[in-house]
Amino acid sequence: MGDSGDTLILGIDLGGTKILTAVANAQGMMLSRDHSITPAKEGQQAVVKSILESISRALDQAHIAAADLAAIGLGAPGLSNPETGILYTSPNLPGWKDVPLCDIVEKELGRKVFLINDANAAAVGELYFGAGRGTRNFIYITISTGIGGGIIIDGKIYTGSTGTAGELGHMVIDDEGPRCNCGNRGCWEVLASGTALAREARHRIKDGAATSILKYAHGDIEKINAEAIHEAAQAGDKLANELIAQTAYYFGVGLANLINIFNPEVIVIGGGLSNIGDMLLKPAFDEAGRRAFRQSYQAVRFARAELGRNSGVLGAAALALEQIKSTGKLNKRR
Numbered sequence: 351m352g353d354s355g356d357t358l359i360l361g362i363d364l365g366g367t368k369i370l371t372a373v374a375n376a377q378g379m380m381l382s383r384d385h386s387i388t389p390a391k392e393g394q395q396a397v398v399k400s401i402l403e404s405i406s407r408a409l410d411q412a413h414i415a416a417a418d419l420a421a422i423g424l425g426a427p428g429l430s431n432p433e434t435g436i437l438y439t440s441p442n443l444p445g446w447k448d449v450p451l452c453d454i455v456e457k458e459l460g461r462k463v464f465l466i467n468d469a470n471a472a473a474v475g476e477l478y479f480g481a482g483r484g485t486r487n488f489i490y491i492t493i494s495t496g497i498g499g500g501i502i503i504d505g506k507i508y509t510g511s512t513g514t515a516g517e518l519g520h521m522v523i524d525d526e527g528p529r530c531n532c533g534n535r536g537c538w539e540v541l542a543s544g545t546a547l548a549r550e551a552r553h554r555i556k557d558g559a560a561t562s563i564l565k566y567a568h569g570d571i572e573k574i575n576a577e578a579i580h581e582a583a584q585a586g587d588k589l590a591n592e593l594i595a596q597t598a599y600y601f602g603v604g605l606a607n608l609i610n611i612f613n614p615e616v617i618v619i620g621g622g623l624s625n626i627g628d629m630l631l632k633p634a635f636d637e638a639g640r641r642a643f644r645q646s647y648q649a650v651r652f653a654r655a656e657l658g659r660n661s662g663v664l665g666a667a668a669l670a671l672e673q674i675k676s677t678g679k680l681n682k683r684r
């Protein structure tokens with residue numbers, strides 16, 4: 351972001367389980383970083399209070415006041431409108447409906463606040479400070495309990511007409527597939543996420559499949575997760591390898607769709623499930639190669655996300671900085 355000097359921005363990554371807040375400069379260097387638990391079950395007011403407390407600790411740690419901030423960027427899960435700063439609903443924040451999140455924080459801090467979907471924030475973080483640096487067209491995908499993502503077109507996050515674009519995880523892969531949390535059947539995330547992998551393992555074990563997966567889940571079928579299956583696969587378990595191959599297959603089908611639609615330079619992949627690495631990603635890329643147009647597939651490069659848990663908080667900060675630069679709202683109060 352070049353000549354922004356020591357412009358300071360505050361980024362917040364609000365998740366269903368944790369709140370990460372950081373003060374960063376325009377180069378993405380973090381001056382402070384506060385990590386706390388999201389009291390999601392206690393409702394909206396408790397969460398807002400926790401956000402404000404986290405901001406206050408992050409400012410103290412960086413030895414600055416709210417007045418020293420150029421702006422605040424807030425990444426939040428669920429459907430939101432970045433223009434109005436309203437969070438419509440969030441599967442991870444039960445009870446939230448049409449919350450004017452930006453107004454609430456602005457009133458408290460006296461600084462302009464910009465709202466962005468959490469997966470989009472992570473994409474922007476990778477664009478400015480991570481694996482997407484120097485590129486103009488890329489897709490960011492995070493695979494963990496679900497699949498999220500962000501679409502960068504011509505150096506900007508694509509948010510669509512009402513701000514809800516980039517729901518990659520709900521692209522339908524199998525119209526008669528398992529039911530997704532969103533109500534549809536066979537969404538990408540219900541076939542290729544860590545949750546999907548664990549669900550399939552439980553099904554197969556209940557059906558009597560011979561496998562050592564349970565051993566890696568402390569003998570408790572409900573404790574089976576992607577890590578347990580990965581460990582079993584590494585130890586040569588046949589079912590575990592088969593299940594990871596199936597997840598890779600579906601992941602690859604979705605990648606082929608994205609490659610054909612967007613013809614991206616890079617596809618950046620992050621999230622817990624991507625830690626399985628080549629065992630999952632290599633066959634997925636190969637499947638995408640069998641399905642995507644040759645020209646588009648040859649043009650795309652696959653990269654692992656570089657910012658880890660900081661992608662969201664740095665992306666929210668980068669978005670806020672970008673917004674104040676483009677709208678000239680620096681230091682002005684609304």
Ligand SMILES: [Zn+2]
Pocket residue numbers: 519520530531532533534537
């Ligand atoms: Zn869905």
